[in-house]
Amino acid sequence: MQVTSIREKGVPVSGKQLLQDVSLPALVLHRSALLHNLSWMQEYAARHGAELAPHGKTTMAPQLFLRQIEAGSWGITLATATQSAVAAQHGIRRILMANQLLGQANMQIVADLLRDGELEFHCLVDSVENVHQLGQFFTAQGLTLNVLLEVGVVNGRCGCRSQQQIDEVIAAVAQHHSLALSGIEGYEGVINSESEQQDVETFIARLVEIALALKASGQFSSARPIITASGSAWYDRVAEAFARQDAREAFITLMCPGCYLVHDHGIYQQAQHALLERHPEMHRALLPAMEVFAYVQSVPEPGRVIAALGKRDIAHDSLPVPLRVYPQGSTDAQVLDAGYRVLRLMDQHAFIEVSDDHRLTPGDIIAFGASHPCLTFDKWRRLCVVDDRLQVTETLETFF
Template sequence: MFSLTCPQKGLPVTGRHLLTDISLPALVVHQTALEHNLHWMQRLADRHGAVLAPHGKTTMAPGLFRRQIAAGAWGITLATAVQSAVAAKEGIERILMANQLIGRANMQIVADMLRQYRVDFYCLVDSVENVRQLGQFFAAQQLTLQVLLELGVANGRCGCRSDEQIDALIAAVQAEPALELCGVEGYEGVINGEQPQVDGFIERLVTVALGLKNTGAFNRAQPLITASGSAWYDRVAAAFSQQQARDAFLTVMRPGCYLVHDHGIYQQAQQGVLARQPRLEEALLPAMEIFACVQSVPEPGRVIVALGKRDIAHDDMPVPLRVWHGHATQPVALDNRWRAIKLMDQHLFLQGPAEHALQPGDIIAFGASHPCLTFDKWRYFCLVNEQLEVAEGLETCF
């Protein structure tokens, strides 16, 4: 009896074996590596006196959100009103929407969420016009909206660039009784530079926040200051641990991809972290893989795998890791002679030695780069133990 990983058939059944009982391809998260990463990042934040609000858009898996909260996370970061409402419905009580709340329909989603659920919610503002729209909407709803000023960088994404923009925004928020300014936010991941540029931005973030606090701009005694993606979190933690920031603010870090890590861009970013922080304990572990079957061996050195763009991120090519031949219970590592050379909707072209042992039905585990763009292709995924038995079937809510 097979357990299908499709929405029509429901979650993968606990206790079934990945290699024999689960329809492939399948998104797989390894339980041991997940637990390691979960506690690794929480300890790092704790050591620096910061709190974690992991970015939930990476997985959009409420079952993983709850694990992060149970491990000590202060809240969950999300990117949209819909994502925020999903998290609130699933019991997350503190949500930081690291984005502007734009559009009346999205404002209504947040208003309904605030009425229906017990949730401490924050969003970002960076323009006077958006502040005006939010103020009018939430005043009409007889609700108060907590907002954070977003600080940006030249040629970056959103966020105020100049002191003049910041001053105008603060005045606009203070003119709207339905809005409360609760802190300052930035995202260093948009900086296409080296450590000095990142450090400079984080220093400016702290300086701006301290200046605003000194002028009484915030609506609370301990406002928030928040930054950190999944590449420069060590530098953010170090800046936030400086006495002036720790004394003045609740310092909030928001990495998301750390939980499952990857075999691509975040593995490279981790090497940078370890080079900068040689005293760090062992590194994050890749916990996310896609398992798929060899479909055809049509010519020497060419293997077609039943895996495509609909199943795995393709910023970079998937990385072939291990193969289980036939009914084997132990895998064989695939060395660097094997590489994915082309990806179509549902086929992967794998190039390898002309003489090889791969046959249709063999199962290959692939690593991916950029977990956000792999998880969003799946409605369900398998959390597996070291024996590749399904410990839990988990749902995503994209």
């Protein structure tokens, strides 16, 4: 029997049986849940008159980017110039870099991408200084750069806080013929308060009002500029705000969730529970598609099991969740209850609390659920997509 490691770049593992033929640990995507999430979110955005620009930093898997585009996404959102270059090199022709573009080396990457004439690219601005840096650089390059005004929240991340800052940035953009104000952006995911839902709704409503005011005063470079927000937690509130008739008709309204494609067993599952309380009719929303499979390595003492899984394999801002066990040599899963709990992680080991009468033995395989997909994907260079029988149907390469 030939055992294949998905960590080894370029090794095909399609057609293999995950539990028998693939070296573990391995990051696994369940095909049925992946396809469900892909179509569900696309349909959800369409019902609200919005477009999807999924955040690609979550997976950095261009094969998934292309699948999202084929399903109807407007483009792909990314966080850095180098990520944008990866997407462009794999055929993505519309990119929103939801970040400021800083530094001559990064500006040159974008300039080189724009020079081929086939890429529509947008980035964010929130300071006069950065606007002048961009204007001078792209004027020298003989290129036009699309920029979106970023509006932020107090104690949040980037983005203009006050109307004075907004006015100053807009005026600075107007000074440079090489810059085109193509829209406005905000990110509600940094809002954390006792009245979080109300504060999110207030922020998105303010974003829409600022955008309408800028459009009415002729500040945008196109007749239908972009307005965009939405992480993976509050997309329903963003979609509802963007569905306002005046916004829907005036703007290309973009939603940019990234984690929806694979969902998780942690922070986004909790966010979905809150969403379902707001919208009980959305009972079959997103499904967890991402798991990491690993061996039981040692059973050293009562109440303790060690799995061959660690911080190098799975996100650890929240601890992973043991979901199912596949006894050695079997493809039949046994669901693990809440009594099986990861206590802590080392680089390559997970410490699992178990009952004294557990039946786990070395060589058994545990499927772990993770929280925060972004910090799990970036530990892997290749991913296994499996069907409901755990046959590997395809492998995907990541570019972190």
